[in-house]
Amino acid sequence: MSSSRRSFLRDLTDAVRDVAAAAQTPAETPAAPPSRDPLADASLERYSRQLVMPEWSEAAQRALARASVIVVGAGALGSPVAMYLAGAGVGRLGIVDADEVELSNLHRQLLHFTPDLGVPKAHSAAAKLGFLNPEVVVEPYQVRLEAANAPGLIQGADLLVDCSDSFETRYVVNAACCVARIPLVEAGVLGMSGLVMGIRPGEGACYRCAFPEPPPDAPSCATAGVLGPAAGVIGSLQALEALKLLTGVGEPLVGAFLQADLALLSFLRVSVERRPDCPDCSGA
Numbered sequence: 001m002s003s004s005r006r007s008f009l010r011d012l013t014d015a016v017r018d019v020a021a022a023a024q025t026p027a028e029t030p031a032a033p034p035s036r037d038p039l040a041d042a043s044l045e046r047y048s049r050q051l052v053m054p055e056w057s058e059a060a061q062r063a064l065a066r067a068s069v070i071v072v073g074a075g076a077l078g079s080p081v082a083m084y085l086a087g088a089g090v091g092r093l094g095i096v097d098a099d100e101v102e103l104s105n106l107h108r109q110l111l112h113f114t115p116d117l118g119v120p121k122a123h124s125a126a127a128k129l130g131f132l133n134p135e136v137v138v139e140p141y142q143v144r145l146e147a148a149n150a151p152g153l154i155q156g157a158d159l160l161v162d163c164s165d166s167f168e169t170r171y172v173v174n175a176a177c178c179v180a181r182i183p184l185v186e187a188g189v190l191g192m193s194g195l196v197m198g199i200r201p202g203e204g205a206c207y208r209c210a211f212p213e214p215p216p217d218a219p220s221c222a223t224a225g226v227l228g229p230a231a232g233v234i235g236s237l238q239a240l241e242a243l244k245l246l247t248g249v250g251e252p253l254v255g256a257f258l259q260a261d262l263a264l265l266s267f268l269r270v271s272v273e274r275r276p277d278c279p280d281c282s283g284a
């Protein structure tokens with residue numbers, strides 16, 4: 001191993017340890033996003049390749065810098081989502097994950113490396129994201145998002161990206177976002193297929209409108225497996241939709257979901273109507 005590689009790993013290990021040592025239980029009220037100027041000279045080059053896009057604008061970049069986003073799950077989907085959002089310049093990222101890094105995670109969860117085994121994923125992720133873009137305020141929450149703590153965790157957020165791997169969590173996140181009227185990007189991936197759905201409470205169908213009940217005997221990644229790049233594709237689509245919702249650039253996938261069969265590389269966009277009797281969004 002080269003000395004620069006050893007030095008990098010040492011810095012990384014120190015950073016993970018420092019962040020883990022500073023681990024706190026989640027604050028009920030998240031901190032405000034930073035006020036630094038994303039268009040200051042030092043930041044211009046960092047964001048230059050998106051700023052130069054005709055669809056993008058200084059207003060879009062400033063909107064991102066003001067934005068506060070919660071990523072639920074720092075695993076296969078959460079890794080690309082958090083990396084792309086941090087890279088793009090989202091002001092504040094809250095990373096919610098109760099689990100620790102395991103060997104079986106590493107083929108698809110790109111924020112975690114072999115030296116991170118046993119480290120809480122929220123803190124491992126926060127350390128890498130800090131290296132990727134120190135301008136972003138990253139807050140790790142080593143906790144499982146549940147109905148009781150959801151309102152406190154999502155308070156003040158402009159957007160949630162649900163990268164969890166359980167239907168139970170998806171319904172909790174959906175209900176909490178509908179009550180708080182916070183836009184949400186949902187997704188799931190299994191094997192070589194996946195699904196992405198954008199939700200703007202009160203404007204289009206929510207996750208429960210589309211899927212009123214969880215499927216019976218739904219397989220898990222542990223039993224059915226998942227291919228790393230398949231999770232990468234679905235997570236990248238989630239990040240893309242998140243950037244659209246935060247900036248107004250492009251046409252977000254709202255009131256519809258995208259079903260992806262990556263074995264055949266076939267994508268199907270399905271429109272969904274709101275259900276007037278939906279227990280989650282009928283009051284939104």
Ligand SMILES: [Zn+2]
Pocket residue numbers: 205206207208209210274275278279280281282
């Ligand atoms: Zn609904």
